Amino acid sequence: MICLNAVSKTFSTKQEKVAALRKVSIQIEQGEFCVLLGHSGAGKSTLLKIVSGQLEPDEGEVLIGGQRLLRRNRRQLQHRIGMVHQHFELVERLSCLDNVMLGQLPWISWTRSLFRNWSSEQRANACRWLEQVGLEPSHALRRAGLLSGGQQQRVAIARALIRKPALLLADEPVASLDPATSRAILTLLRTAARQWNVCVLCNLHQPDLAQEFADRIVVLSKGAVLFDGSPAEWVRRDERNEFDSAVCDRSVDLSSPHGKK
Numbered sequence: 001m002i003c004l005n006a007v008s009k010t011f012s013t014k015q016e017k018v019a020a021l022r023k024v025s026i027q028i029e030q031g032e033f034c035v036l037l038g039h040s041g042a043g044k045s046t047l048l049k050i051v052s053g054q055l056e057p058d059e060g061e062v063l064i065g066g067q068r069l070l071r072r073n074r075r076q077l078q079h080r081i082g083m084v085h086q087h088f089e090l091v092e093r094l095s096c097l098d099n100v101m102l103g104q105l106p107w108i109s110w111t112r113s114l115f116r117n118w119s120s121e122q123r124a125n126a127c128r129w130l131e132q133v134g135l136e137p138s139h140a141l142r143r144a145g146l147l148s149g150g151q152q153q154r155v156a157i158a159r160a161l162i163r164k165p166a167l168l169l170a171d172e173p174v175a176s177l178d179p180a181t182s183r184a185i186l187t188l189l190r191t192a193a194r195q196w197n198v199c200v201l202c203n204l205h206q207p208d209l210a211q212e213f214a215d216r217i218v219v220l221s222k223g224a225v226l227f228d229g230s231p232a233e234w235v236r237r238d239e240r241n242e243f244d245s246a247v248c249d250r251s252v253d254l255s256s257p258h259g260k261k
């Protein structure tokens, strides 16, 4: 379970101070697929960076599996977090298998990782994860950069899951994918949450996809939580026009390859 208690973050630049997060409190259970929605600048990426330990909050606390995220235990807790990104962030010149193995770096000796000298057991494990995310065994030795976007995202998900994370953070994982592939990837993330009891926190720009796939939707607006509930509750409130175009990017067009008009 992850828990954010009254987390605030303000960025100061020479010109201004931007309150990116204002006393955000949310709790996500193991096995839950939670989608963060909000227009550009609402604070979604800042929240993910704070949960992953890349940024420190000014106020408030983050608990991962009951343990408070602090500077001194950050590395140890980061080992329990898997990350998936919009642009996959694979090492394109390496094989899919080697990319998946990178997810296990914290537990592999540096000589093995430097020479990619994986044991047969490690190889078999990586291949199993590639299979779990829907890739044929023949993909294991193919260069990651030669795969389609959807296949690369599957490799990235396998790399995140091989470390058996308590928490999987997905920062706009379908932003560069076509609508059909987006649905396949979100199905995979939802399955991962349920099958491996992972708490998944996923940033999206598309309310329709959030409604279709999320167990829970959290809407941020100007750094504050505007809504936190089930997709059914979200639809009821949306129908009463409680959320207007300022909340979510209604310009999203799922028929377009990149989701934007």
Ligand SMILES: Nc1ncnc2c1ncn2[C@@H]1O[C@H](COP(=O)(O)OP(=O)(O)OP(=O)(O)O)[C@@H](O)[C@H]1O
Pocket (backbone or CB within 6 Å): 011, 012, 013, 018, 019, 020, 038, 039, 040, 041, 042, 043, 044, 045, 046, 047
């Ligand atoms: N390093 C930074 N320095 C200054 N301001 C920042 C920094 N990072 C984020 N911000 C500001 O904080 C606010 C929240 O940004 P954030 O990136 O979290 O929004 P977002 O909801 O993820 O947006 P998007 O959907 O466009 O990625 C924005 O106003 C942004 O300009």
